[in-house]
Amino acid sequence: MAETRRIAHLDMDAFYASVELLRYPELRGQAVVIGGGARHQPVLLPDGTRQFSRLRDYVGRGVVTTSTYEARALGVFSAMGTMKAAALAPDAVLLPTDFDSYRRLSRLFKAAVAEIAPHIEDRGIDEIYIDLSEHPEETRALALRIKQAVRDATGLSCSIGVAPNKLLAKICSELDKPDGVTIVSYEDIPSRVWPLAVRKVNGIGPKADAKLAALGITTVGQVAAADEALLQEHFGLNYASWLKRVAHGQDERAVVTSHEPKSISRETTFERDLHAKHDRVALSEIFTRLCQRLGEDLARKRYVGRTVGIKLRYSDFSRATRDVTLPLPTADAAAIRRAAGECLRRVPLDQRLRLLGVKISALSSMDDPGLDLSATPRPRQGELFADL
Known part of the structure; x- marks a missing residue:
């Protein structure tokens, strides 16, 4: 070939963690976990040293954003619940995220x-x-x-x-x-790829990994050698064919140097479950802030969008989504907040919430010469801070 x-x-x-180690070089070589909130900001002591939060003191419902290789050696990885991480590495340093x-x-x-x-x-x-x-x-x-x-x-x-x-x-x-x-x-x-576990191939997720393991197939080489009829029986024609191709290192995808996003979103998982009635003020502030950050993202990337949507995850892990399409595209935080509020009124709010997200899609470039934003309605500023 x-x-x-x-x-x-x-x-x-370990990108996020490495950025933090630039800021706090005294933590090099230590188990460090990124994913805390603002209260986990290090404290500068009178002697010039810093006092860091430890994972053992964490209480909440957050998840690990990333960790240093030393923390990974203790079993702490991204997307793991922070409380579970605390049980595995109680002495690890916990730092807040700083996406800017x-x-x-x-x-x-x-x-x-x-x-x-x-x-x-x-x-x-x-x-x-x-x-x-x-x-x-x-x-x-x-x-x-x-x-x-x-x-x-x-x-x-x-x-x-x-x-x-x-x-x-x-x-x-x-x-x-x-x-x-x-x-x-x-x-x-054969020497570098076939000995690897099948999950090392991008596109083979946990479910496919488990199904392959049940067939006694755990390495890429075993996929390459597997009978295609067996794979088709368990995965269907298309996915089985794809498995055989990738196991032999075949991939014709081009490097795409320009990419138009389909949507832009902002979401947050709460430290504790919040209720729309009892935590109205806190939720309203969070909701408004998400819309403001989404507006900032659109402005920075020079996009406007027409379809605004919300995502909720309840305390029982069930989910709800709603969206609304505007007559004209917008990047204005107030307009996004008003549209997202309309969506919010169409979902049940009797349960406590774990997560709240806002999304905008049907995007257009602000630089599109055919786009006319002059007639886009501008809501009154007060609407931006309307209660839920």
Whole structure:
């Protein structure tokens, strides 16, 4: 199989945690968990040292945003309940999230990469794909130069995998973390990819992993060797065919250098369950703040949207969503707040709430010459702070 492409996947190492270690270098080498609230901000003591919150003192319903590699060695990973994490690593330091800083460092590392290799697909705050196919420089030297540029711009390390396609590049960027460079060819698949657990393949989730395990298939190599009829029997024709292709390292997806989002959202999980009646003031403030931040996101990304929606998760983990389509697109926080309030009046509010979210979709670019925002209604400012 001809290897005409060189696709890199760059993944920042424990990104949020690493940003915090820039701020608090005395925590290097320690188990640190990111995901606390404002009350977990470190306290500066009279002697100039800092006093940090510990995971053992946490009480609430939050989840871990990320953790250092030392905390991961103790079993603490992202999306884990913080109370569960406290049982595993009670002495770990707990820090609040600071998304403004994470976004700032994200912009810096992406700009540094673009100076060297501009064909970038943005995959989130801490990872990108880079098409290096037309770059004249030798692969390893180029990867090392990109890594150094990221470090010079941010003070942070990253890991890079380079392969003939996006599937393999993403897999191999994880093989030598942290601060690694891994280059994989098709010939390397049997030795580097087939021994890996099937869950290492992006697109094989927990349910598929469990079904494969029940068939005695736990590695990528076993998927490659599996009888296709057996896979079709348990997964259907399309997914079975996809499993066989990815197990052999086949992926024709292009690096997409421009991406239009389908929606933009903001949501928050409460430290404790809140009730619409008894916690009306707190919920109204949170609701308004989410709409304000959503408006800021739209303005920064230069989008307007027509469909505003809400998402609720109740204390029993059931969910409710509602949306409304506006006559004209908007990026105005007050208009979003008013539309989201209309949605909120259409859902049951007799249970306590765990999560509240606001979303806007049917997006258009503010720079679209055919877009006319002059007639967009502007609600009175007082409506922005209306009660739930």
